[in-house]
Amino acid sequence: MGKYEKDTKDLLKAIGGTENISAVTHCATRMRFVLNDPKKANEAQIEDIPSVKGMFTNAGQFQVIIGNDVSVFYNEFVKVSGVTGVSKEAAKSAAKQNQNPVQRAITVLAEIFTPLLPAIIVGGLILGFRNILEAVPMGWLDGQTIVEASTFWSGVNGFLWLPGEAIFxxxxxxxxxxxxxxxxxxxxxxxxxxxxxxxxxxxxxxxxxxxxxxxxxxxxxxxxxxxxxxxxxxxxxxxxxxxxxxxxxxxxxxxxxxxxxxxxxxxxxxxxxxxxxxxxxxxxxxxxxxxxxxxxxxxxxxxTSSFSWLFGGIFGALYSPLVITGLHHTTLAIDSQLIADFGSTNLWPMICLSNIAQGASVLAIVFAHRGNKKEEQVSIPSVISAWLGVTEPAMFGINLKYTYPFIAAMIGSGIAGLFITLFKVRALSIGVGGLPGILAVRPQDYLIFVIGMIIAIAVPFILTLTFRRIGLFNKNDRVEEDDVPANESIQKTGATVDLFAPIAGRVQPLSSAKDPVFAEGMMGQGVVIEPSEGKLYAPFDGQISLLFPTKHAIGLVSTEGAEVLIHIGIDTVQLDGNYFTSHMKQGDSVKKGQLLMEFDVAAIKAAGYETQTPIIVTNATDFQVDPLIEDAVVTSNEKILRAKKL
Incomplete structure (x- = not known):
């Protein structure tokens, strides 16, 4: 049995099976899929696979972050799936069927510059090191630069210009x-x-x-x-x-x-x-x-205008969303042109601070979720990666998942960008992002840039913890007991939540679910209900943490922290919202018995879909879940599940 045999089988099932794969390949850290129907990818199930560190869709490809072992994972996936892998170029070509003209243009630009990045990064480090050798007066050398004081380092400095010139x-x-x-x-x-x-x-x-x-x-x-x-x-x-x-x-x-x-x-x-x-x-x-x-x-x-602070703040805040869209690749061309025209660039320092801010938000999550060993396998490496200039694991693995850390990072990056722009900080080259980015900055700007780095760490860290504490931008991450006063919503060991039937109908054990993903407990523990009417009510007091655009499924979090998924029907995502009417929106607070959704049972069945509805406690590793009714007809006034905090 291969190291990742179970995980690859689970991933194959979660992305919709072999028939849903148009092309598959991998890069340095990610599996790259072109899916015939991206809607069939079950992101919640994929996220629960131990070796998966995050996922996102970009340039028409569904990308699953695995990490440095991706080549081993890929080889085992090919064996398990029977799908023959294709080259990256073939996968990208297949992916273009899902792209609009703007996305295609951005993809082309990215594909032109991506092969050049190793040289550009090395060149930036070389030029940054030469800055220190020839442009920074050293107090311990009586105000001389290292080059002025040392024949050896003068020779090193001259030699390093050879690759620096070749690259830029x-x-x-x-x-x-x-x-x-x-x-x-x-x-x-x-x-x-x-x-x-x-x-x-x-x-x-x-x-x-x-x-x-x-x-x-x-x-x-x-x-x-x-x-x-x-x-x-x-x-x-x-x-x-x-x-x-x-x-x-x-x-x-x-x-x-x-x-x-x-x-x-x-x-x-x-x-x-x-x-x-x-x-x-x-x-x-x-x-x-x-x-x-x-x-x-x-x-x-x-x-450099009188409104530079505004420009710097906006760019600093919006660079991370640009990374999601792929538009950030355009900044490489602009940075290179600025260096060619002015000898330095004022964009690159802000990009470095954006990397640092994303890492700082993840660090706050590490602090807030300390003890969550599974998440730490993703979060701790993500901090290191972001602070070395690669933010994808941080953004897609942690910050976008919780939302509020991503927003905190944007705000911190914007403030830091505004600050360094006010002081006209510029970089002499493009190099490694994140903390090593200081090597590319002009020596006279080191002190201000260091202050900017501190801002980019402190502000996102504090804001992330604050947003989590007060619930701002926070849809699905409840605050722990030690983090809040006694009169606020808390999670504590031994806390119990009773789930009332959200739908009237016949309750049956989860093992009777007609979807094996639910029946085998892959999503968590719970029961299924065969609806007798098309009304969905809140099973407890809490908040709507997730409302699918297709309205076929809804996620809720109780005040005690139990996370519940209610999935109306089997494969009803394909109805694309038809026959479903939502009375609430994501983020709304709800009271037990409040009407959340209406759906047309007869129309759904006539369209050829099952209406059997799983009710799942998805964080079952944190709660002991016990069914209170095994097989009976219930109304919305009856308790069907009890979840006790472990």
Whole structure:
């Protein structure tokens, strides 16, 4: 038996079985599924699988976070499911059926920059280290920098410029290669095209502003007799490289379609590459330069204007939601352009603080839920990951699950972003996010950035605990006894909650459920009711923690902390809300016997669906759940379950 055999079987069942899988692959930490019907994925059941650390949908893919052991998990999943894995590119291609044009454009941008990230991160660390060596006066060296005081470190500093220059000055080579690779063109042509944008024969982009037009016309032009082309390099320029890369791809596709295969090896590369190089220097480069400069100028102006504090606060707060949508990939291009135009960027420091804030909110959850060993397997590594610049485990594994920590992190990140923007903190490069991000910051901004880091840790941590305590933005995480005064809602060992029948009908044991997910207790312990009428009442005093958009299921939390799921019918999610009428909304407080929902029993049955309704205590590991009625007809005034806090 494989290490993950049970978990892979449970995951296969939870995502809707083999027939619901269009494609599957994996990346460094996640299983990536393209599902034929994403609605069939049972997220509550998936979340309960021990090796699953979170899940989310992005770029048309249903992604399940496994962690560093994902390759082992993937191999066992393929064996269990019989589904042949596909390449990441094939999975992404299949996923595009679920994307709109904007999402597709963002996906393309992300796929261009993702292969470049390792180099960009290493380059950022190198440049950050060089900042410390050559730009920070050291008191213990009588005010000299390390480079000024040490021949060895001066040599190290000079040597490190070699990879630093290769990564950032020659970034267009990586971009044109990545575009060719991503879009199926000839990769070596992408590399050659990139080199022609940064060749030493060209006037370096960093020297253009210091060179007069007359000097450029005299020394830096190609003269074709009836027209001239400036010999301008595009070092570190993003948009010119992207425009040239896309032109190369589409020209190659065009000529491959019309040039005979016998001579395609000769003429396709020639007719694709040469016109692209000419267009890049004659048209695309100048246009792209102007576009990139305009974008970076607008962003820089916003962050250096008298309203910079507002811009910084908004960007700091909204960066985390951008990560969810995938739009955060656009900031890489903007950051690179800002560095090319101004020698530094004011966006990257705020991104680092956003990473730190997400980790701080998870740290508060670790503190609040201390002793929850299962959750700590996700939460503690998530804190470390976020503070090293990777926030997906923190956001999708913890913060979005509870909602209020995510909002607390947004607020803390916004305040920290506002603060550092007021003091005009800038980064000299793009590097590792989170705490190591300080290495990319200008040395003169270190102190202010450290204060910003403290804000990004303290504010989310305090707000997370506060929101949890007062119930703000908190739908499903009740406060423990030690956290609140005696007169507030509490959970305590020995606390008992009685569940009254939410629906009139025949109560039967949970093992008689017609859905094996419920019958086998995978979701928790409880009973099932075959409804005799289509009215759902609150089984106790509490709060609606979850209301599905399809209205077929509702989650409630009692004042004692018992979490209950009421699932009206079997597979009724496919009705998409038809025949269901909700009288409440998520987050509402309810009293026992209050009418929550009405549903048309006859219409649901006529549509071919069972109306048998499981009533499940989903946090059954925290409560001892005992049925009070085994098999009988009940009304909404009768107790059917008792849950005692362990």
């Amino acid at each position: 000055h020659f970034l267009p080579v990586g971009i044109t290669w990545s575009i060719a690779r991503k879009m199926g063109a000839t990769e070596i042509l992408g590399i050659v095209l990139g080199i022609t944008l940064v060749s030493p024969q060209l006037l370096n982009a960093y020297a253009v502003n210091g060179t007069t037009a007359a000097e450029i016309a005299k020394n830096w032009t190609w003269d074709f007799g009836f027209f001239t082309v400036d010999k301008i390099g595009y070092q570190a320029q993003v948009i010119p490289a992207m425009l040239a890369g896309f032109l190369l791809v589409y020209l190659e596709r065009f000529f491959r379609k019309y040039i005979p295969e016998a001579v395609s090896m000769i003429f396709v590369p020639f007719f694709s590459l040469i016109p692209t190089i000419l267009a890049a220097h004659l048209i695309l480069g100048p246009i792209g330069w102007k576009i990139g400069t305009a974008i970076s100028a607008v962003v820089n102006a916003g962050l």
